[in-house]
Amino acid sequence: MNGGVVQAVDCAHTGRLSDDSRSLGLALGITAAFLVAEAVGGWVANSLALLADAGHMLADVGSLALALFAARLARRPATAERTYGLLRVEIVVAAVNGALLVGIAALICWRALARLADPPAVASGLLLAVAAAGFLANLVTLRVLHAGHPHSLNVRGAYLHVLGDLLGSVGAVGAGLVITLTGWMAADAVASMLIAVLVAVSAVRLLRDSVDVLLEATPRHISLAAVAGELDTIPGVSNVHDLHVWTVTSGVVAMTGHAVVAEVERSPDVLREAAERMRRMGIGHVTIQLESARCE
Secondary structure, eight states, X not given: OOSSEEEEEEEEEOOOOOOOHHHHHHHHHHHHHHHHHHHHHHHHHTOHHHHHHHHHHHHHHHHHHHHHHHHHHTTSOOOSXXXXXXXXXXXXXXXXXXXXXXXHHHHHXXXXXXXXXXXXXXXXXXXXXXXXXXXXXXXXXHHHHHTTTTTOHHHHHHHHHHHHHHHHHHHHHHHHHHHHHHOOTTHHHHHHHHHHHHHHHHHHHHHHHHHHHHTTOOOTTOOHHHHHHHHHTSTTEEEXXXXXXXXXXXXXXXXXXXXXXXXXXXXXXXXXXXXXXHHHTTOOEEEEEEESSOOO
């Protein structure tokens, strides 16, 4: 051990990478199959709620196809030029989906405001029938994507698109019932605006999480102070500094740091203990640089 840096050791290379291609492909098929029916139904019924939902569903088809492409692309092996492979493609696609959802929500609100001033007649019976069928189709699609959405921002983006469709179907059913029972045609536009607000809230969260990953922010579920505390209490470690924790892609968290170890013989034990403690915190890719004295 010389007076500066003694070794840089990558202690672990673990993380969760799931193949979501099958669920995304199935969701894409269901959504594309129902898109035409909802668009035709909305046109014939003259319902903005249905047409807005069909427009959202068209965006879903594009976003699901993009998410499926990203999921397959992310499985490609790393190369000398791209040492992490194409893992970040999924995060970029999630950010694009978030931005698209915000745009769709704004467009729906704009159209709904225009309709509130002069509500057109809506065929409530057809509106109810198509919206109910859309609700069932979206419910099946959500079930298909449910398992993957907590672990992958890419799948979460697709999931939120479909969730927005489900809310759209619920809103359309509600609007159809109100129009049938009261004749208040503005219910169609009001339902559309409520749907748009709910979609926008979820979209902003997805966009925020995606940008955090792209900017290599510390993951929200991990405290940097807690990481430092864990490493500081390892026997033989006198100081920990230059800590960085970030998300490579969904399910893959990495950490680098410097640890001062005065006694050379403790180095292997320190590395093993550090890797184990980080794994328990959900950090799978750990790189610790050991030093005999703190580098300025």
